[in-house]
Amino acid sequence: MTKKRVIDFSKDLTDIQTSTSKVSNNMNKVDQDLEEQAAQLKDLEQRLSEMDPYFISKSNDFPKEPLKLYSNQYFFEQSEEIQKRVEKEVHSNFDLLPKLTKLDYIVATIIGAIASLADILFVKIPKDVTYLGKYTQKGGGLTERLRSIGVNEDGQLNDFLSKIEKKSKVSFDASTKNGFNNYEREVSGFYPKTHRLMSLGHDPFFGLLFGLLDIVNGRITFIDEKGAIHLIPIDKFQDSSLKDMLFAPLLWMSHILSDICTPMGIPAPGWGLTQLLQFGEFGEKDRTLADISRYMYLKGYDLRHFISMGIVPGIVEICTRIYYKLTLEKDDPFTLSYSKDLNDIQNKARLQKLLFTAHAVATGGNALKIVTTQGNPAAFNYPQLIAFTKQSIQMSQIVTRDKKTEKIIRNREKINEEWKNI
Incomplete structure (x- = not known):
């Protein structure tokens, strides 16, 4: 009497063997087809050479032997392609300097424009002058009040x-x-x-x-x-x-x-x-x-x-940082510490890009102010230039920083995401 098994795999193994046999037969048929096609291409090449004596055969364009889809060569070529794609992904910097959204650019531009208007309408120049003996220009009220102290x-x-x-x-x-x-x-x-x-x-x-x-x-x-x-x-x-x-x-x-x-x-x-x-x-x-x-x-x-003049970069700094705080995504309390560190770096980089954009607009506005005052050098906003120079240096430091650790963390996150999707 045959002993009864708790789990009988016989039927499943038989089905797998049958499927494998069918696949093997199909692959053999594909190999035969490839061999026939290669023979036909060789025959066609020979005929073209006989018809045209100047025909130059490019034998390298045709495989010497058909490539088997399940051969080592096939998997080697696939692994090489995958390796190139992986290396490109690993060494890419596409998300190490976060992109600003359209809303970010719009808000930063508006903040810079508001600071420029404050420069033109309130800061103005130090005091009333007749520039070049023909342009009557009024000084800023804020500076005048400071002079009364x-x-x-x-x-x-x-x-x-x-x-x-x-x-x-x-x-x-x-x-x-x-x-x-x-x-x-x-x-x-x-x-x-x-x-x-x-x-x-x-x-x-x-x-x-x-x-x-x-x-x-x-x-x-x-x-x-x-x-x-x-x-x-x-x-x-x-x-x-x-x-x-x-x-x-x-x-x-x-x-x-x-x-x-x-x-x-x-x-x-x-x-x-x-x-x-x-x-x-x-x-x-x-x-x-x-x-x-x-x-x-x-x-x-x-x-x-x-x-x-300092109210101009002051407006940029205060308003930009308020917008940044309001749009800052809250951290998940269950996020791993290394992921939090990467998020902090990304958030700080985003803030610096916002500040750089707003300061660039405000500095451009000051250039416009100088033009509207017929080139009066007293319209030059010294604190705004200092702020823009400082921000430019910080942006260059962010772009050229050592990103090895960030790449490792980023790639770890990518692997985790891929495993979740499997």
Whole structure:
């Protein structure tokens, strides 16, 4: 008596063997067909050669023997193709710099346009001028309001700032050549209205370095209108006490604070270094860049106007980041940590692209503002150029970053997705 099996595979195996046999027969028939077709092609090639003596046979175009669909050669060629496709996918960067949607571009452009309108309608230029003697142009209201801070109705410093000014005398505040005893070198263009522009100690950014060095050494460091650098000792500050040296940072800050609200104010950060730009021929008088920057300062292009110009990049930064936060997709709490890291990198890259687009539009708007003011250089928005330059550098860093880790994570995610679809 035959022992009864729990699971009988006999029938299934028989069916599989039958199917395999049919497939094998079909493949053999395909091989025979291929062989017949190859023989016919060879015969046709021979006939063409007999009919036309100039016929050149291209034997490489025809297989020497029929390719079997289940042969090693077939699978080798298929694996080579698959390998190429896999390598192309693995090394591609198509999603390592996320694409912005149409809505993203529209919103970023609108934000940049709004910032440009604020630049044209509210920031304007530092103060009312008649540019080139024929174009009457009005200054910005915001800068005018900033100029009213710290002064009384007569335009003089209020009591508090006036006291600070008297108690914060520094060596780098010399305003005429009379303070340079027995100085032999020529000094060009140095007078009360330009001395804060030229004196590097008055710079609100670099001044902390140059100002402290000047206070400690009892001297003034400045760049004259011809680009010459001068380091001149001031006699009455040569006997500085140890106390003055220790409190030099506080002395510098109090002096700068009192100078901000004076009629000429202090220059924008780094603006004094523009006196080194002794090249170019611009305008009717063939001015150099140094001449133009000095003209801008004399027409009110100081730290107060720099602050009012700052609302343009400020609008771009605030509005763009708000839009980014509102459109940011929330992370799945069950997402793996490496996937979260990749998402964070992608989100940050998207934010930088949004900011770059908006700043580019705002910078283009400032160029339009300069054109509409007949080329008045005082219409140039210095903070917006700084912001756009900074954003351009960040974008170049994102594009050229090392993407190996991101590719590994991306490819791992692709494999997981493919397995889910199987």
